Amino acid sequence: MSGERRIVVVGGGGGALGRAVVARLLGDGWPVVVAARHLPDPEIPGALFAPCDLGDPAAVGALAERVRAEGEWAGVVNCSGGYAGDLGHRVSEDDRAARLELNLLGPWRLAAAGAQAMEEQGGGGRIVNVLGRAAVEVAAGQAVYQVAKAALLRLTEVMAAELREAGITVNAVLPSVMDTPANRRAMPDADHSRWVPVDRVAAAVAWLLSPDSDQVSGAAVPVYGRA
Numbered sequence: 001m002s003g004e005r006r007i008v009v010v011g012g013g014g015g016a017l018g019r020a021v022v023a024r025l026l027g028d029g030w031p032v033v034v035a036a037r038h039l040p041d042p043e044i045p046g047a048l049f050a051p052c053d054l055g056d057p058a059a060v061g062a063l064a065e066r067v068r069a070e071g072e073w074a075g076v077v078n079c080s081g082g083y084a085g086d087l088g089h090r091v092s093e094d095d096r097a098a099r100l101e102l103n104l105l106g107p108w109r110l111a112a113a114g115a116q117a118m119e120e121q122g123g124g125g126r127i128v129n130v131l132g133r134a135a136v137e138v139a140a141g142q143a144v145y146q147v148a149k150a151a152l153l154r155l156t157e158v159m160a161a162e163l164r165e166a167g168i169t170v171n172a173v174l175p176s177v178m179d180t181p182a183n184r185r186a187m188p189d190a191d192h193s194r195w196v197p198v199d200r201v202a203a204a205v206a207w208l209l210s211p212d213s214d215q216v217s218g219a220a221v222p223v224y225g226r227a
């Protein structure tokens, strides 16, 4: 190990889950870089913000350089993504492209940038992708979201196999409905007490970044609670 600062990069770190993940990781003592398009509001004290549109390969390349200037890549957490309803046979070309970009290609770029940096550093590191039940359970009316999350699960498994010898673990967490402000606005009459608190999902992510999980790779961890 080089003695450099070992940094965790959180894509979408200003979102509902992302903020909880960043807070947890800072509490665990990790230096954290938040990669998102907008400065988190309110700002997250202690985290370094690196503006980055994961849809732009050049921006992801610039992010990789910036993190290397700050230290080593120790981990990546992919919290960017977002739900949208559609039908597989009705979705427009534009919506399909945008939703695949948001839920699959952007997280893929960040995971790849992190893995390349980890290899170049000599190996070792952690990648955690946030998926959801949609990765493993079929539901009508969310075709692109389901396809993207299922593909990101397969990518998690493939990268776990490809990076095993380099000591880089690649895992996924699958939250059920989380208790977020957006979900409360969208479903005001639901029983919010059944939803999964974001800090419990963050705890699962933190475990996958911790020394205790160093033998775990290619896993898809359900975080369903009672939701």
Ligand SMILES: NC(=O)c1ccc[n+]([C@@H]2O[C@H](COP(=O)([O-])OP(=O)(O)OC[C@H]3O[C@@H](n4cnc5c(N)ncnc54)[C@H](OP(=O)(O)O)[C@@H]3O)[C@@H](O)[C@H]2O)c1
Pocket: 011, 012, 013, 014, 015, 016, 017, 018, 035, 036, 037, 038, 039, 052, 053, 054, 055, 078, 079, 080, 081, 082, 083, 102, 106, 130, 131, 132, 133, 174, 175, 176, 177, 178, 179, 180, 183
């Ligand atoms: N909410 C749920 O109940 C639920 C359940 C299961 C799974 N999930 C999954 O959990 C993850 C987090 O969900 P959430 O509810 O926390 O979502 P959220 O609050 O909307 O946060 C997502 C974040 O992703 C960032 N982002 C979007 N596009 C980006 C891009 N091109 N480049 C960089 N960052 C980008 C956004 O920040 P900027 O706008 O600043 O870029 C946003 O803060 C998602 O993958 C979601 O599919 C959510």
